[in-house]
Amino acid sequence: MGISHLAILGAHPDVQVVGVCDTSKMMLDAIEKYSSFPCFTDYKKMLQDAKPDAVLVAVPTKFHAAIVEELLNQNIHVFAEKPFCLNPEQGAPLVALAKQKGLVNQVGYHNKFVGTFQEVKRIIDGGYIGEVYHFLGQAYGPVVVKAKQDTWRSNPEEGGGCLMDYASHVIDLINYILAPITEVKATILKSIFSKDVDDAVYSMLQLSNKVTGVLSVNWSDETFRKMSTSISINGKKGKIVSDANELKVYFKEEPFPEGYSKGWNIRHVTDLTPEVDYYLRGEEYSAQIDYFVKTLQGKVPNSINSFESAWLTDKAISLIRKEQR
Amino acid sequence: MERILFGDNQFFAVNHISDEKSMAQSIKFKEDSAIIKTLDYAMEAGVNTFMCTTHDRIANICEIIRNNPEKYKDFKIFPCMPYAHKYANAVTELGITGTLKQYVPGNFFGSLFKGGVAFLSKDYLKIMELLIDAEMKMFKGIQTPVIFLQNVITDMLLGLGMKDVLIAFHQYVEKKYDAEAGFITMNLPKLLEVLESGGIRNPIICSSINKAGFRMSGGKALYEETLKTKKFRAIAMQVLAGGAVSPKEAIEYVCKLPNIESILFGASSRTNINETTSLIHQFDAAK
Numbered sequence: 337m338g339i340s341h342l343a344i345l346g347a348h349p350d351v352q353v354v355g356v357c358d359t360s361k362m363m364l365d366a367i368e369k370y371s372s373f374p375c376f377t378d379y380k381k382m383l384q385d386a387k388p389d390a391v392l393v394a395v396p397t398k399f400h401a402a403i404v405e406e407l408l409n410q411n412i413h414v415f416a417e418k419p420f421c422l423n424p425e426q427g428a429p430l431v432a433l434a435k436q437k438g439l440v441n442q443v444g445y446h447n448k449f450v451g452t453f454q455e456v457k458r459i460i461d462g463g464y465i466g467e468v469y470h471f472l473g474q475a476y477g478p479v480v481v482k483a484k485q486d487t488w489r490s491n492p493e494e495g496g497g498c499l500m501d502y503a504s505h506v507i508d509l510i511n512y513i514l515a516p517i518t519e520v521k522a523t524i525l526k527s528i529f530s531k532d533v534d535d536a537v538y539s540m541l542q543l544s545n546k547v548t549g550v551l552s553v554n555w556s557d558e559t560f561r562k563m564s565t566s567i568s569i570n571g572k573k574g575k576i577v578s579d580a581n582e583l584k585v586y587f588k589e590e591p592f593p594e595g596y597s598k599g600w601n602i603r604h605v606t607d608l609t610p611e612v613d614y615y616l617r618g619e620e621y622s623a624q625i626d627y628f629v630k631t632l633q634g635k636v637p638n639s640i641n642s643f644e645s646a647w648l649t650d651k652a653i654s655l656i657r658k659e660q661r
Numbered sequence: 662m663e664r665i666l667f668g669d670n671q672f673f674a675v676n677h678i679s680d681e682k683s684m685a686q687s688i689k690f691k692e693d694s695a696i697i698k699t700l701d702y703a704m705e706a707g708v709n710t711f712m713c714t715t716h717d718r719i720a721n722i723c724e725i726i727r728n729n730p731e732k733y734k735d736f737k738i739f740p741c742m743p744y745a746h747k748y749a750n751a752v753t754e755l756g757i758t759g760t761l762k763q764y765v766p767g768n769f770f771g772s773l774f775k776g777g778v779a780f781l782s783k784d785y786l787k788i789m790e791l792l793i794d795a796e797m798k799m800f801k802g803i804q805t806p807v808i809f810l811q812n813v814i815t816d817m818l819l820g821l822g823m824k825d826v827l828i829a830f831h832q833y834v835e836k837k838y839d840a841e842a843g844f845i846t847m848n849l850p851k852l853l854e855v856l857e858s859g860g861i862r863n864p865i866i867c868s869s870i871n872k873a874g875f876r877m878s879g880g881k882a883l884y885e886e887t888l889k890t891k892k893f894r895a896i897a898m899q900v901l902a903g904g905a906v907s908p909k910e911a912i913e914y915v916c917k918l919p920n921i922e923s924i925l926f927g928a929s930s931r932t933n934i935n936e937t938t939s940l941i942h943q944f945d946a947a948k
Contacts, residue, residue, distance in 0.1 A: 612878055
């Protein structure tokens with residue numbers, strides 16, 4: 337379950353946690369014993385007793401569709417962890433249902449709340465690097481670095497594998513910063529240590545605006561201490577190279593965004609990240625939940641990380657899988 | 662506590678502003694001897710306290726320290742636990758029970774009666790004590806006057822409202838290790854409030870304090886107010902805000918704040934160690 341999500345919700349001044357549901361007895365016992373949150377083992381009973389306004393769903397992906405549908409039918413606002421569903425067919429009716437019912441819907445692609453990536457989007461939207469002709473989206477990290485490890489993450493039917501669990505972050509970021517992926521030229525899905533799922537994804541992509549680029553993701557790379565996500569974008573008037581910590585941008589000619597100049601410019605996440613009220617593991621995790629709460633309060637539009645955008649990511653994932661060579 | 666404490670992020674490729682630098686550090690500190698050499702530079706600069714996470718490699722460093730008692734007679738370590746990655750990886754691979762089996766000394770479910778009973782009776786605080794003991798094993802024979810709870814855990818417990826666990830950590834460290842408990846946090850004002858309400862007076866709290874306001878949850882103004890009006894022993898970390906402020910400006914800001922007992926910093930080179938320590942001395946002297 338999402339113990340970090342729970343802590344962030346617990347610390348949020350405008351949120352009252354009315355119930356926690358988990359199947360791990362050990363986890364639930366600890367929460368029951370040391371926190372003041374009411375605990376449940378059956379989520380339907382929780383909905384009945386606790387009557388929540390909104391629910392955060394952090395369960396294995398294969399349970400997302402059924403639970404989210406139930407919540408929407410009960411007129412409950414939903415924040416679901418990523419990826420949204422196992423496939424776009426599962427997600428499509430949920431996008432429609434949430435829209436029809438006018439319920440707040442959000443998915444946990446937290447990179448959109450990272451200061452450097454937000455700045456990349458601003459630079460691209462402003463057209464400052466000119467016509468974009470190529471991109472490279474990457475993520476590397478040490479998730480599966482040896483054989484064995486059998487969890488739901490190693491089962492392809494349950495949403496396991498590097499493509500769904502790890503590459504989805506990069507795919508979603510490309511969709512958001514540039515344009516949705518609509519065509520896949522070729523894909524290599526590679527198992528390195530896992531028996532049944534992919535540990536690496538290499539794919540050639542085309543976006544709805546015809547821009548092409550490359551996806552390169554590997555979760556069996558232990559030279560990275562933790563997940564490192566990056567994107568580089570080539571334009572006719574400049575180039576951007578950014579990860580979650582550091583943004584490097586090269587401008588060939590004017591106009592530049594304010595504070596930037598010709599040649600290389602470097603910005604750090606320290607300068608680009610707004611302060612949060614409670615910090616756990618990264619500003620972006622608190623920021624995305626705060627955004628969800630503000631949407632519920634009607635203070636911001638339900639535009640970042642909506643079900644619809646996460647569904648487009650699910651669609652891209654299925655295209656990438658289909659073009660496997 | 663000494664005025665200046667030396668940190669360990671640079672040794673373990675923890676870099677908040679650049680993934681490239683992080684890789685370069687990982688290459689530079691591949692050998693334990695490179696870590697020891699850097700600790701020597703810190704000692705030459707008059708810094709005799711090393712605040713470090715309970716990373717597996719620290720066990721090797723401890724061994725070297727134990728083998729050179731004369732050289733390290735004034736040397737202290739402030740352990741920060743747990744090294745969360747170690748447990749997170751283990752839980753993914755072995756599950757919670759498997760992880761406990763692996764890390765708790767002795768045979769958790771067999772001969773070690775305390776562990777077995779604690780597990781069966783779901784006495785989580787007892788399990789925590791066993792894990793603290795497991796983490797402390799590597800420091801045997803080394804002075805560890807302050808033992809810290811890492812911010813990932815402190816802040817998670819804070820968010821979950823698990824005050825009793827924070828207090829239990831404080832009490833156990835004092836009782837078993839005759840040491841003071843410290844808490845690392847990114848949420849200083851909130852944590853202090855909770856610790857005070859739990860009856861912990863004048864706690865040691867290490868948190869991000871810098872001119873840029875970086876990782877100061879709730880805002881810089883609230884931190885400054887807390888430093889001015891509350892009673893606690895503050896350690897300032899991330900004073901350089903990942904490079905957002907010039908070293909001179911950064912150190913001047915922290916040295917002028919009231920109530921900062923110690924300043925924690927890490928550096929990979931002799932030049933940077935000397936520069937930071939002399940800036941601290943310079944601005945302290947000007948007070």
